[in-house]
Amino acid sequence: MLSAIAVMALGALVLGAALGYASIRFKVEGDPLVDKIDACLPQTQCGQCGFAGCHPYAEAIAKGEADINQCPPGGEEGIRRLADLLGREFKPLSADHGVEKPKAVALIDEQTCIGCTLCIQACPVDAIVGAAKQMHTVVESLCTGCELCLPPCPVECISMEPIAEDIATWKWKYPVTAIRPAAATPLHPSPAQAA
Amino acid sequence: MGIFSFKGGVKPASHKAESTALPIGEAPLAARYVVPLHQSIGGTPRPCVAVGDAVLRGQRIGEADGWISAAVHAPTSGTVVAIEDAPMPHPSGLPALAVVIEADGCDAWIERQPADPAALGPDGVRAYLQQSGVVGLGGAVFPSHAKLSAGKAGALDELVINGAECEPYITCDDLLMRERAEGIVAGTALFRDLLKPKRVLIGIEDNKPEAIAAMQAAVAKAGEDFAVVAVPTRYPTGGAKELIRVLTGKEVPAAQRSTDQGVQCFNVATAYTAWRAVAFGEPVTSRLVTVTGNVGSARNWDVRIGTPIAEVMALAAPNPDTDGVVMGGPMMGVMLPDTAAPVVKATNCLIAHSPALFPPKPAEMPCIRCGECARACPHQLQPFELYWWSRAKNFGKAQEYALFDCIECGCCNFVCPSHIPLVSYFRFAKSEIWAREKEKAAAEAAKTRFEFKQLRDEREKAEKAERLAKAAARQAEKTAPAATASERPAPAAPGADVTTSATVAAPSPAADGNGDAEAAKKAAIAAALERARAQRASAVPRNTDGLSPARQAEIAAIDARRESATPATAPTPVASAAPAPVPADATTDEEAAKKAAIAAAMARARAQRAAAKPRNTDNLTPAQQAAVAAIDQRRESTGLASPAGATGTAAAPLSTDPHAAPASSPPAADADRTSTP
Amino acid sequence: MSHYLFVVVGAVLVNNVVLVKILGLCPFMGVSKKLETALGMGAATTFVLTVATGASYIIDHFLLLPFGLEYLRTLSFIVTIAAIVQLTEMAIQKSSPVLHQTLGIYLPLITTNCAVLGVPLLNVTNRHDFVESLLFGAGSAVGFSLVLILFAGIRERIEGADVPAYFKGTAIAMVTAGLMSLAFMGFSGLDRYQ
Amino acid sequence: MHGPQPPMPGTTPPAPAGVIGAAAMARCTALILFVFVIVFTGLLAGAYRLTRPAIEASAREEKMRLINEVLPPGSYDNDLLADALALPATPELGLPDGGQVLRARKQGRPAALVLEAVAPDGYAGAIRLVLAVGADGRLLGVRVTQHKETPGLGDYIDPNKDKNKAHPWIGQFAGLSLADVPASGWRVKKDGGRFDSVAGATVTPRAVVKAVKKALDFAAARGEALYAVSAKEQP
Amino acid sequence: MIRRDEFASIANNGLWKQNSSLVQILGMCPLLAVTTNATNGAMLSLATLLVMALSGAAVASLRHLIPHEIRIPVFILIVATLVTMVDLAFNAGLHGLYLVLGIFIPLIVTNCIVLARVEAFAAKNPPLHSALDGVFMGLGMLWTLSLLGGLRELIGAGTLLSGIELVIPGTHALRLLPEDYPGLLLASLPPGAFILLGCLIAWKNWMEARAARAKRPPLPHSPSSPAPAAAGPQG
Amino acid sequence: MIDQPAPYLLKPASVTRVMAQVLLALVPGIAAYVWWFGPAILVQLAIASATALAAEAAMLGLRGKPVGPALADLSALVTAWLLALTLPPIVPWWLTVVAVLFAIVVAKHLYGGLGQNPFNPAMVGFAVVIVSYPALVSQWPGISGPDAFAAQLDAILGHRAGLDALTGATPLDHLKTALKLAEGNGSVAAVLADAGIYGPLGGRGWEWVGLGYLAGGLFLVARRIMTWHVPAAYLGAMAVLAGALWLFDGASFASPLFHLFSGGTLLGAFFIATDPVSGSTTPRGKLLFAAGAATLAYLIRVFGGYPDGVAFGVLLMNLCVPLIDMYTQPPIFGAKAMAELGRKEGR
Ligand SMILES: Cc1cc2nc3c(=O)[nH]c(=O)nc-3n(C[C@H](O)[C@H](O)[C@H](O)COP(=O)(O)O)c2cc1C
Ligand SMILES: Cc1cc2nc3c(=O)[nH]c(=O)nc-3n(C[C@H](O)[C@H](O)[C@H](O)COP(=O)(O)O)c2cc1C
Ligand SMILES: Cc1cc2nc3c(=O)[nH]c(=O)nc-3n(C[C@H](O)[C@H](O)[C@H](O)COP(=O)(O)O)c2cc1C
Ligand SMILES: Cc1cc2nc3c(=O)[nH]c(=O)nc-3n(C[C@H](O)[C@H](O)[C@H](O)CO)c2cc1C
Ligand code: SF4
Ligand code: SF4
Ligand code: SF4
Ligand code: SF4
């Protein structure tokens, strides 16, 4: 009994000392993982993930406080990237946080705009130009399609326009194979779609 | 002259005899020409004619847009009836901007003036070729003038002229060499004079003995020392890199330009058109097109650019079972979704497709990793690995296996026993990767802007708090009444401080009252000077300096618009960089002085920039500039933009390649207005 | 001398910890999705396992056996291992943050890698002497890393395969591990001269 | 409990405080760890004390179970486990590292020897055996204690794996003695001996038969001496 | 105490949703190594269950005393102590089984699922919940290990519950397949374990896919659909 | 308007054609087999083929893929034939069925079918049965004319009573056991001279079967179905290793010729290690793969627990294929120039 306790106590002391020394010797600060995660996010800053932007979400993922499937703008592709980075299993987008939509940009109806500047303040990426009491315009190439400018507009003059394909943005499609992959699960239209 | 060889390659049946029986024919004039503006790699030319304008053959209708871009010309005389989106000879079937010309039947040329290369000088010749619309006719349609300057490696060792024409069915270069060899040699001499290579090599596949003989004769006649080399017939010897390898033994990697290895390669037709342009003043308005395949009479035609493809096909009397038209050869060509699309500079061959001629492909089987494709690949890639990863959409892996070294020659596809459309998978993977890269760059940019905005918001908040605190302090201490003046004297736009504030400049001339610290004094002087200049620059200073350049530009445009629309509003508000003339407060704090100095310096810099270029669009990326310009144009068309906005501004380049979009220069009028108080 | 060779060959191939002894499977399944991480995990485990076998031999022979405290083996071994792992983790975090990130949650999991406790215990059951213990430990670790890396290579490849839906992911990985284990059965008998 | 410390903005210079805090914290946690170690080790030691008698008993029982398989329980009356002899390296039994001999006595007279033996040339390595040899030189029983023979092929030497439950292969040895079987008979039938084997797997039985024969030879040669040594004085 | 829904969720997690063997892929070593028959699998699972329940309760009770930095060493200490106690108990009470399970009893310490549950659940929940979680995780393990073990011995030898005599003396294994069933030995060997487990995981995937398909929201024309209310003015 | 991508020309080649030629190339070996060991092997080939086709069709059906084209590619038949040729011709029918099922269902279709399996299906099937039924899989028939057919058929149907008369050890197995039993005083030469199962090259009869495989293999190389790399490296490595040990101790190690012509060496070198799907694909990778497989086969057959190591050698090297392929990528066009560029910039 006593010898057991003595032996274990001795061990605990030695190991404790080693760990204590190491914790001071190998102290590290910062977390490069967050930046890597952040780089996988679309930077739309829309907050659909439940965080105040992409970086906070990245921090939450790194800390293990958020799952990897909460960013609708990133879509499946983004989740795959995260799963790959973090060595986790892919999982479909969490329905609580929204659905993946085709990319769109905001369009301000310039006839209706009253120049209240509220959308300018709302846009996280400075994509709206204009000054007070003047009509505002969205710089298409800067707009990330986050839709944050929609709610503040008092006259509801902002709408989302899906981006149309042209020759420059056209992509070669996935070749249709003669041997078809296993029969896909039948499409059940959701009630909302059907309505 | 050693002939080298490249690994891989295939030998499909050549089918060239069908279309070489007849000499080159002159295609009859069409009634209507659709001339796409984007016909070469790089920027999209801007239209420089208007609807209703009368044009002559060879008249420039599209202005080169940047260095990697070439002008576009009217193929015949007539009237511009539309500038609109029209169907393109492109696999997508999507339309693009084109100038539609109704021919008047006279086919009158503009005044053609030969150029004198000696007088123009090398740079002049390059510019001349660009203006003449000379682009690579070998398939890549890369603006030739851009390829005509020496690369990093200094002087060129070899100039290679590509007469290989390795793809089955195509014979336009063959016929060109047979019938117009002298022009090709003269064009080659022109290139030689520009590039000064040590040797000039003309490579022709040995299945074209007539062309070789004709070229040899022409070279001898011209007294040049060009070597006409017969190269073994094997697809894709005509690929620039393969031909360079065969003729010089040099391998040009994908990540390099051939000039870095001291070689440059041009197609024979390119040399010919360059010579026509220089020696006769004829811009590129037509090209040779082989019309063959499932047709009654296969032949090469000299076809005007812009001729509807259906009309060209009709010349060859396609057989009734024709079920499509392939533009290009059977190995690399594309099936055209719409034969109303016009002939463009890249159209070297039109093949009538029929199931008898090109049997439908057997069903795709799984890859058995037999390695046939790897043995056939002229770039020694592992197509089945590329396929494996492209199919699985693991693009990172595909790139690891050098996806972007693939030239899409189709050799692998040709030999695959499983009939896998390998090239389609590679194209899919490549375009996905490009799209993703674009997205990533956009995300990165969005992130920077977001962070900048956050920083600004924070700073604003902090400054506001500070200001409030100071104001409170001042109130309490009851200091000099001068100091209690309003923070912003008569802002022109009352709402402006909501969106942005002059926070940077706010504490500007802080320390001008006391002289204890030298820095403070200097800063004060600078700030005072600054203020003076700013006041000079604009009668009513507005606090727009905290704005991003993009937004400043926008405001300027909007202001201009307002001005023209409602002249009764406030006197000419202009984007400027005036620091808010916040009165000096009594603090003698050194820190404040330093801050003030910095702020003043920044303000000064900004003001200078603003003075020089009121539309502060210079630090936008070309793409963003293009976007801004596009917005301008939209407004213009809805009648909202000011005349000032319209002057000088080019019409919107509906860019197809955002990266090569033009840098729209700021209208001079604005600049003038800003600098005159 | 040659029997040391057989100890090593036996540990690496014939009685491979993962495929034959069935130890250390959680990291084997968990960290084999990418080759890079497998390499890192292999290196980390090799280090920890080798050190752990040495340390536990010393503890067993100089602390436990003299006092008749064999029943404290599990406790003392695991505590030692946990400490070694933590030290390794700190060292890696300092020296190679990238590696630390890619290994993610798996570094601490070395503590709960059965192989790391199992090999010292096997050393005790097999009555290995110090050199044999070390060789057995290192051999097992190399065997672990070897199959982990090979497995990662194959998993990367079958990632692109058209695996039936229900078998995608872990299920097919298990089957693959089974076939690997089957292949390793070919080595059986190679250590019989031991 | 573990509520977060209220932040004190502006007052504490952060870095040094962190270091001092860490050191103090480290001491504190080390102490807690130490206490845990002591407490749990104590618990464990207690548990060990409680279970030790039971463990020893079952270990003994296990050993006796094996012995009883080769040696009928009624055939001796001494405490076998106490009457053990440690053997030095004994090549005759294939024991390079030595082994153990148990001596069964009935009414003080030698009854049987329980020997360990190793057949080194099994198909897949050594096969460990336990055999009981009566004082009359007769085999009382043989059991395989450890082997690596191919499952499903060579493992029929283990009665638990032998498909023939009624007459396990290993049962052939019971009752035989050197006197009954001539030297040439100590082979498998395929080689002209008297022992059965399973077709396709004769390497294993050959090894076992050879080892058993050698063990009998050993018992015959050294039996007397082994019975004679007292448990205290080792040969 | 504990609410019904909490209980249900803990039970569902342990038995199915977060099943350690089929979903979390933790605790693989015992799962594959000792499941040569159902008995071994079940007994080792029971041992693990005991450890998990006790360690869950212990950690949950002590969680406020354990500083965050040294929680892992302390957890390990607690688990190792409990495992050693279980080990001692097996040694004393079920010596035969103890010998068969070998190092896999002490290896419960490193069974990833034990520490994972302690860390993920017990460190954040009250003792009763934690103990229950341990029990259900253990039960989840119990059924998977028994199933896998049963399948392996059935395919491998045609029997079920072999080795039961080590637990309940006097009983014996059931022979389910005919005596001349040749047995696919592979199933009893490590490769068979891996492949069968792969199939079990695929089976679970299939069950879940089926369940998900059954749970799909009914088609919009179905009157029971709750969705149309939210479908907007046009609906 | 049809919608097909370029190229519009295709070489006339197909998977079916490739597989058919492989089957054809096996014929000489099979003929020799029948000549020496009787027609039982034909029965096994039939059982294996039927099982393979049925399993392939069932799996394709279950996975919702079109059955026709995949059955027509003949790859399942190649697997079945190779598997049957590696098993003793007198194994009970159900054993062949089990082996083929493992090959087609587990090793092939669980990975997505043709072209995607990392392990050689036929060898997986073989390994499964040799591990599970070592006794049955090591009973080979002795040389026998057609007259033994009835007895062989009986054995295939499961009546294995009179089997001992039919069977004899294979040369490899016999040599190994004989050397082991003789405990030092037996030499290879003595063993080979002693038993009547050895011929001038390898095993009697077996050497002719091997020559048949060799002929078929050379045909495949000539038809460019496969490249020379794998067979050359396989046979080369086997010969070098066997030769080295033979020179070192000719009494304990058989000659390289013996090793080349016994067991599955020639079948393995030309038909099994050459499986394009599970083998390495780069030229250097093929050399490495085959040399590795041959080395392992030799080590296992001489020192290991199994009579021959061809199957395990191939399976073990299958494990390494992704890594081998990754690190033996041939230099791509222009790689030299890039390397030079890198060097220049590095400086
Ligand atoms: C973006 C880009 C920029 C290029 N810039 C030059 C250049 O500055 N000088 C030049 O000689 N060639 C230039 N090239 C041409 C290529 O290096 C190459 O010579 C040409 O594309 C050959 O045609 P191919 O693509 O059909 O082989 C450029 C090509 C691209 C795509
Ligand atoms: C597979 C392939 C085949 C080609 N074949 C030819 C050819 O036969 N003749 C030719 O002039 N250009 C051919 N090209 C285009 C050349 O690579 C290169 O772009 C051209 O020779 C450069 O000259 P240019 O800029 O004057 O067009 C081919 C390109 C590829 C990728
Ligand atoms: C995989 C495999 C495992 C074997 N295992 C054993 C074994 O454990 N014991 C044995 O005696 N023979 C075993 N053999 C058979 C021997 O190699 C040898 O052929 C046999 O013992 C000779 O017996 P026979 O003389 O009855 O034909 C095995 C054979 C193979 C192929
Ligand atoms: C040269 C050649 C060799 C082959 N060898 C094998 C083989 O050893 N085993 C096998 O199952 N299939 C073999 N196949 C057939 C086919 O590749 C195999 O069924 C695939 O592995 C199944 O995906 C071979 C095919 C060819 C062309
Ligand atoms: S949902 Fe995605 S894009 Fe939106 S803020 Fe969150 S991470 Fe960024
Ligand atoms: S304009 Fe609107 S949609 Fe676009 S980025 Fe800004 S806030 Fe988002
Ligand atoms: S030729 Fe076709 S089947 Fe052969 S390896 Fe290439 S892609 Fe695969
Ligand atoms: S298409 Fe690409 S991969 Fe295929 S042969 Fe040509 S270069 Fe090689």
Ligand code: FES
């Ligand atoms: S149980 Fe997880 S590693 Fe063994």
